[in-house]
Amino acid sequence: MITVNNAPSIDHAVGKPKAGKGMNWKTKRKLFIFVFTVPTLLFFCLFMIYPIIQGLYISLFDWSGGSETKSFIGFDNYKEMLNDPILGHAIYNDYFLVFWKVIGIVGLGVFFAVALTRFRMKGSGFFRQVFFIPNILSVVVIGVLWNYIYNPSIGFLNSFLSLFTEKKVEISYLGDEAYAMWSLLPPAIWAGVGFVMILLIASILSIPTELYEAGNLDGATQWQQFVRITMPLTWEQIKVSILWVVMTTLNGSFVIVWIMTEGGPDNATQVMGSYLYQMGFRQYHMGYASAIGALILILSLITTLALQRIMRRDTYEMS
Amino acid sequence: MKLKWGKSLTLLLITALLLMLAAGCGSKSETKTDTPATTTETPKTDTKTDTKTDTKTDTKTDTTTTPAEAAGPELEGDFEVQYFVGGYGDGFWKEAIADFSKKYPKLKIKESAGPKINDQMKPRWIQGSPPDFVYIDGAGANATQMVKDDQLLDLTDWLETAKNEDGKLIKDLLIMQPVKYDGKIAPIPFVFGTWGIFYDKAEFAKNSWAEPKNWDEFLAVSKQIKDSGKMYPFIHTGKYPYYINGGLVDTAVVVNNNYDGSILDKMQALEPGIFKSEPVKKALDQVKQLVDAGFIDPASAAINHTDSQSLFLQHKDAFIPNGLWVENEMKKDVPKGFDFGFIPSVTQPAGGKFVAIPYTSTVGVAKKAKNPEAAKAFMQFILTEKYAVRWAELTGALDNIKADLSASDKVSSLSKQASGYYNSPDTVVAPYIELNADVDKVKQDSTQALANGKITPEEWMNRMEAAAEKSRGKK
CATH class of the missing domain: 3.40.190.10 (Periplasmic binding protein-like II)
Structure with a gap:
């Protein structure tokens, strides 16, 4: 909160002592806040709220997405979702990705961050950059790249495995329902670890070294130091990382799925986003696709709120 | 002065934003007013005409x-x-x-x-x-x-x-x-073209493999190819199963319907029971034969058209179901000495006619x-x-x-080969159909799963009947 005393001093600093003529500081402050919030709010409404409302509106219609006319069918699209086995599978797949990506990305991110800061590894700067590189690549590039790695016939992975077997390995990772979802995880995790790692490195570096020194003197092992010092003091960042992974997965796993499998084989890797696209743009049920969009919105909200609830801890102050 | 300037600037900004918002909302509510004039009207520019x-x-x-x-x-x-x-x-x-x-x-x-x-x-x-x-x-x-x-x-x-x-x-x-x-x-x-099975005539000649003209010959040469260990006999575009549908499955359906293409029209009309009919069952059994014999490259399951075509061009596979555009599409990657062979269908018995499924x-x-x-x-x-x-x-x-294309030397040899088939009395060009998008999706998924050995012909037929039933209910 800005206090009363602060406001004039700001004016002073800018060197406009008489600037407030005809306008007292309260109005000015209001105007100031107004200028910074209203445009943002307008943009938010225009680009977030309006499309959401429009999407919800469309979800009440039977509309191909191309015709001039749409017919109002109330909640029929939502009712149909209840009987759609593919959608159920897609939701399961979404949460499969959420679960394993949180474990993979946050787990590895924390591990690398601790390794690069606390273990005084050599060449930590180099590793930092290497781990971060996937983050500056487009997901599309990552998808294509891993498609080549997974290529059953000329891909790197099978060629590598074939070194250890007598018969040539010919597993079709993305073509077999049993492996396809698991095969989506490595590229997804690989793409996300760097960001979490950087976030946590910054956070760990801000922990006063005295705390660790004290820990050492008391005979705490590295593990104990991690659990008692690092974890509590970086909890906010870990929480943010988890939420980041969850939200980007629920809203954005479409890209990697679409690039790598288009939801196949036989809908085995369908996630809500890819199924939405399939329904809206390939099978011409835009109303149903919008209903799926609404479902994604609702599930994302519930998941995020629930997670925030679960992960709430008392914050530790470092001073 | 300065402040006034700043104030009016913010006001300007706000009004601008409000206008944008209004404009944004406005356009959607006026969807019905068709303004005939296309704002940017460019009169014909024939700069390109040579x-x-x-x-x-x-x-x-x-x-x-x-x-x-x-x-x-x-x-x-x-x-x-x-x-x-x-x-x-x-x-x-x-x-x-x-x-x-x-x-x-x-x-x-x-x-x-x-x-x-x-x-x-x-x-x-x-x-x-x-x-x-x-x-x-x-x-x-x-x-x-x-x-x-x-x-x-x-x-x-x-x-x-x-x-x-x-x-x-x-x-x-x-x-x-x-x-x-x-x-x-x-x-x-x-545009007119048909699906078909493609192979490399040169490679076949080199290995003295016979170019097949019917199903038995196709199976025989496939076995020969497989036993040679040089390559897989057959690859398809598993990510987009309409390739194998057009080049193999649908041809077999028409063949087994005594070369009567009207069965495809009945499929388009989603006639009850049509996807469980005898010709369909026989056609799917032919696919199953390929699966059971291990002729289909396991790489097929999840790859797209470019990847499958690359493998085909690299002689990792002998046959590929595809459309006539494939030569043009892969122009840059066709190895030297590669000689495209084309046959509209391989599913017919000896002495039968060729069936071409058009697109x-x-x-x-x-x-x-x-x-x-x-x-x-x-x-x-x-x-x-x-x-x-x-x-x-x-x-x-x-x-x-x-x-008559024969006069032009700019027409590709593949087009000429194909056009030779279409003009022959031994070829039946099936009617062109477009399945309802929902049913077509199920057909693609099911065919992919069948060719991948994941489901049986019976499951394929059940799935299709169910999908057709559902679509019929939707008007």
């Missing part, structure tokens, strides 16, 4: 003395053409439009074209101010869906009597007749066209033998007009 085509058209227009009879009265006003630019390029359309505008100089022709044009024009179709003429091809375009959405002009009566520029009845020149939707015709097939891209006139006369005239203009040859020369593919 002299060669100039002379050609001139002679043509001179010789045809009765164009008015075919095209109706003098055409004028705006005329907008929408065409997708993909594998076939835009050379043909540029040339045809330039020639057309020379013939009707009073027409102001606008071209809306590009690889993303279907998405770009979508709002115009939704708002009821579409272009006049549309070439329906590429991602985001689907003729059946446009008919469902009531966007195309009914051309049933027109086609009965329409003559092309040369005064010939168009109906008689079409290789493939248009799809009828409840007895009505709207999109006219413009097409269509042209149509928008129902809300502002200048339908010009659009129809343009159809009559391009649905001629002359432009059939130009299409073949410029795109390496065939169009849907019966024309």
Whole structure:
């Protein structure tokens, strides 16, 4: 909160002592806040709220997405979702990705961050950059790249495995329902670890070294130091990382799925986003696709709120 | 002073934002007001026309003395053409439009074209101010869906009597007749090609493998190929299973229906029980034979067209089901000495006929066209033998007009091979159909799973019957 005393001093600093003529500081402050919030709010409404409302509106219609006319069918699209086995599978797949990506990305991110800061590894700067590189690549590039790695016939992975077997390995990772979802995880995790790692490195570096020194003197092992010092003091960042992974997965796993499998084989890797696209743009049920969009919105909200609830801890102050 | 300036600036900013918001909301609520004028109207620019085509058209227009009879009265006003630019390029359309505008100089022709044009024009179709003429091809375009959405002009009566520029009845020149939707015709097939099985003649000769002409020979040579250990006999595009549907499954269905293609029409009509009928079962059993014999490359399951075609070109696989465009598409990657062999179908018994499953891209006139006369005239203009040859020369593919291509040396050898099959009495060209998008998706998934050995023919049939049942319920 800005206090009363602060406001004039700001004016002073800018060197406009008489600037407030005809306008007292309260109005000015209001105007100031107004200028910074209203445009943002307008943009938010225009680009977030309006499309959401429009999407919800469309979800009440039977509309191909191309015709001039749409017919109002109330909640029929939502009712149909209840009987759609593919959608159920897609939701399961979404949460499969959420679960394993949180474990993979946050787990590895924390591990690398601790390794690069606390273990005084050599060449930590180099590793930092290497781990971060996937983050500056487009997901599309990552998808294509891993498609080549997974290529059953000329891909790197099978060629590598074939070194250890007598018969040539010919597993079709993305073509077999049993492996396809698991095969989506490595590229997804690989793409996300760097960001979490950087976030946590910054956070760990801000922990006063005295705390660790004290820990050492008391005979705490590295593990104990991690659990008692690092974890509590970086909890906010870990929480943010988890939420980041969850939200980007629920809203954005479409890209990697679409690039790598288009939801196949036989809908085995369908996630809500890819199924939405399939329904809206390939099978011409835009109303149903919008209903799926609404479902994604609702599930994302519930998941995020629930997670925030679960992960709430008392914050530790470092001073 | 300064402050006033700052204040008015913020006010300006806010009003600007409010206006933007209003504008943003406004456009959606006024979807019905169709403003006919396209704001950026570019009068025809024929910068691309080369002299060669100039002379050609001139002679043509001179010789045809009765164009008015075919095209109706003098055409004028705006005329907008929408065409997708993909594998076939835009050379043909540029040339045809330039020639057309020379013939009707009073027409102001606008071209809306590009690889993303279907998405770009979508709002115009939704708002009821579409272009006049549309070439329906590429991602985001689907003729059946446009008919469902009531966007195309009914051309049933027109086609009965329409003559092309040369005064010939168009109906008689079409290789493939248009799809009828409840007895009505709207999109006219413009591109013509068929699916088939491709192989490398040179490689076959080198290994003294016999080029198969029927199912038994196909199985025999596949076994030989597999036993040689050199490559897999068969690869398909598992990510897009319509390749194997067109090149293998559908041919087998027609073969097993005693070469009667009407079964495909019944499939399109979603007739109850049709997907469980005997011909379908036999066809699926043939696929199962390939699976059980281990002839299908396991790599097929999840790869896209480019990857599967690359493996085929690298001699990792002997046969691939594909469309006639494959040679053109992979032009840069075809190894030296590779000699494309093509056979429309391999599923027929010894002594049987070949079955060719066609594919097409269509042209149509928008129902809300502002200048339908010009659009129809343009159809009559391009649905001629002359432009059939130009299409073949410029795109390496065939169009849907019966024309003698042998005179042109620019037509690809594959097109000539294929066209030899189509003209032979031993080949049955099946009717072209478009399944309902929902059913088609199930068909693709099921075929992929069947070829991947994950489901049985019975499950394939059950799934299809269920999907058809569901679609029938939806009107």
